[in-house]
Amino acid sequence: MKKLIRCEGLIPKSPLTGSRGSLGGGTEGMNPESNTLREQQPRPLAARLLILSTLFAAVVFSLGAQNVTLTDLSLKKLQSYPYRASPLLITSLASQTGEYYAYNFSYTSMGLTVTGRFGLPRRESGALKGIILMLRGHQHPQGYYTGKGTEYPARRYMQNGYAVIAPDFFGYAGSSPAPSPEEAHQLYSTINAVELYLSLASPSFSYAASVPAADRAVLPSAFKKIVMWGHSNGGQVALHLLEVTGKPIPTVLWAPVSLDFPDSVAHYQKNRAAWVEAFKKNYPAADYSLRNYLGAIAPGTPILLEQGTKDLAVPKAWSDALSAAIGAENNSRQAREKIILDYKVYTGANHNLSPFWDTALPADVRFWDSH
Numbered sequence: 306m307k308k309l310i311r312c313e314g315l316i317p318k319s320p321l322t323g324s325r326g327s328l329g330g331g332t333e334g335m336n337p338e339s340n341t342l343r344e345q346q347p348r349p350l351a352a353r354l355l356i357l358s359t360l361f362a363a364v365v366f367s368l369g370a371q372n373v374t375l376t377d378l379s380l381k382k383l384q385s386y387p388y389r390a391s392p393l394l395i396t397s398l399a400s401q402t403g404e405y406y407a408y409n410f411s412y413t414s415m416g417l418t419v420t421g422r423f424g425l426p427r428r429e430s431g432a433l434k435g436i437i438l439m440l441r442g443h444q445h446p447q448g449y450y451t452g453k454g455t456e457y458p459a460r461r462y463m464q465n466g467y468a469v470i471a472p473d474f475f476g477y478a479g480s481s482p483a484p485s486p487e488e489a490h491q492l493y494s495t496i497n498a499v500e501l502y503l504s505l506a507s508p509s510f511s512y513a514a515s516v517p518a519a520d521r522a523v524l525p526s527a528f529k530k531i532v533m534w535g536h537s538n539g540g541q542v543a544l545h546l547l548e549v550t551g552k553p554i555p556t557v558l559w560a561p562v563s564l565d566f567p568d569s570v571a572h573y574q575k576n577r578a579a580w581v582e583a584f585k586k587n588y589p590a591a592d593y594s595l596r597n598y599l600g601a602i603a604p605g606t607p608i609l610l611e612q613g614t615k616d617l618a619v620p621k622a623w624s625d626a627l628s629a630a631i632g633a634e635n636n637s638r639q640a641r642e643k644i645i646l647d648y649k650v651y652t653g654a655n656h657n658l659s660p661f662w663d664t665a666l667p668a669d670v671r672f673w674d675s676h
Contacts, residue, residue, distance in 0.1 A: 373415070373484075375584075378492040379592035383549040384601065386496065389413075390503040395423065395512045398520040399452070403427065405463045406522045409451055409479075410470075414500040415493070417481035421472040421501075422452035425522055426463045434674065435530035437462055438502055438554075439471040440494075442537030442656075443573075451478045458534070458666060465670045467532075468525065470505065472497055488570045488580055491538060492593075495545040502546065502554075505531050530555075532673045537619060537656065538562050541569065544595055553603040555676035557669045558610045560619040560656055563627040565594040599634045604642035607676040611665055613654025621650070647672070 376382065391413040399407040399422065410423045426433065441454030451473055452459070459469040474494045476483030484493055510524040533556040535543030540561020547554060562569050567590065571581040584590070591597050608631070612624035628648045635643040649668065651661045658665045 375486070375489060375588060378489055379589070380545065380548055380594070380598045380601075381592040383492070383495060383499075383545070384551075386499075386549070388496070388499050388503055390507065390509075391500060392509045392511060393423070393504055395510060395516060395521075395524070396420075397513075397516060401520075405460070407452070411479065412472075412501060412504055414497045415484075417475065418479070419472050419474065419481070419497050419501070420451060420477075420479035421470060422455070422459070424459050424463050424469040425524075426466060426468060427522075428466070432466065433468055433525060433529065434466040435532055436468040436470060436505060436525075436528045437673070438498065438505065438531060438533045439469055440498055440533070440535040440539030440542045441471060442539050444477070446477055449473075449477050454536070454539075457662075458669075461662075461666045462534075462670065467670075467673070468528070470501065472501055486580075488567065488574070488577055488584075491541055491545070491566060491569070494538075494542045495549065498542050498546050499550060502531065502533075502550070502552075532676070533557070534669065535559070535561060541566075541595065547603070547606060548595070548598040548601045551601055551603050553606040555607045555673055556609070557672060558608060559658055559665075560612050560616050560624065561610070561627070562619055563595060563623050565590070565596060567593065596630050599630055599644075600637075602634075602644055604638065605645060607645040607672070608647070609669065609672045610646060610648045611651065611658060611668075612649070613651045613656065613658055613661075615653055616656045618656040624648070624650075 377386070394411050395408045396411055397409045399409050401407065404427055406425045406427065408423045408425070409420065411418055411420045413419070437459075439455045439459060444454050452471060455469070455471040459471065462469055473480045474483075474497055475481055475490070476487075483490055505528060508525065508527065510526075512521055512524075531554060533543050533546070533554050535541070535556065536559040540558040541563065543556055543558060544561060544563065546552075547556060564572055567581045567584050570577050610624060610628060612619070612621050614621055628646065631644050631646050635646075638644075649665075651658055651665065654661050
């Protein structure tokens with residue numbers, strides 16, 4: 306069902322400054338007025354040649370006890386990847402209010418360390434509605450901090466009874482450096498996300514010895530349900546997760562990057578065009594295509610797709626095409642096996658769905674509550 310929303314909205318006030326618009330001048334990590342993804346600066350020719358030579362030398366790198374190649378990162382291969390759940394270590398208290406605790410945490414993915422933010426409402430664990438796996442959009446490593454890109458929505462979701470958890474991904478904050486080639490970061494991030502999801506299915510939380518007793522809330526031993534939120538690049542990771550796990554996870558997508566890999570690399574990083582063309586000549590691009598694997602999404606999976614008409618980073622046409630592709634996939638399924646898609650379009654909204662947060666965020670909560 307597609308809904309066109311033309312209501313007026315307000316840019317939410319910053320909980321830190323009380324001002325509207327910038328959400329704390331970058332403190333929030335998601336500026337509702339920001340409408341673009343900046344390109345990275347071009348690499349010197351020698352560095353680009355090094356990337357190409359590394360690619361065609363089979364690009365093998367050690368990750369703990371694992372060796373992973375670009376072939377192993379296709380969606381086809383990721384469906385049978387040996388994912389592992391990990392203990393979740395609370396390393397410090399980032400902040401607390403009368404409504405919630407916000408902790409820094411770490412876990413293991415691909416034999417390496419991934420850090421992130423875990424938010425826990427102040428209520429009995431039995432009163433928690435569930436936990437939201439939050440997958441952020443693109444951020445520049447310079448100036449990045451744990452939780453950037455998810456903080457404001459996370460607070461709103463916690464106020465409505467959900468715990469939240471957001472990985473930093475490789476190369477950010479305290480996580481291990483990003484593996485090579487960097488162009489495949491979305492595929493590595495998919496593994497990070499799947500392994501975190503599996504870790505939440507039977508969570509094993511613990512506190513680092515350095516966390517004072519006064520900072521320790523009672524940690525949940527289980528969650529009633531696990532739901533998902535993905536924004537921009539994180540939306541692509543969320544779709545990949547649905548396709549490689551086959552789990553019917555209720556998923557909210559804010560302006561997801563639905564252009565197939567590696568075309569999405571070429572779109573956002575113009576200086577990687579040669580890498581993309583070389584990749585297509587040496588690897589079966591169809592095995593990395595998000596559209597080709599919509600059939601792997603579990604029957605009955607609920608998806609709320611939200612898109613702004615003034616989004617300069619993810620064109621509305623991409624979400625229109627994704628909606629149409631899911632519709633075509635549904636036409637090939639029996640009624641009980643269909644993907645449950647609700648597509649909302651916010652007229653005048655930018656890449657962060659501003660100025661409609663007071664509409665979109667409650668809609669997200671109602672969606673998760675109903676599934």
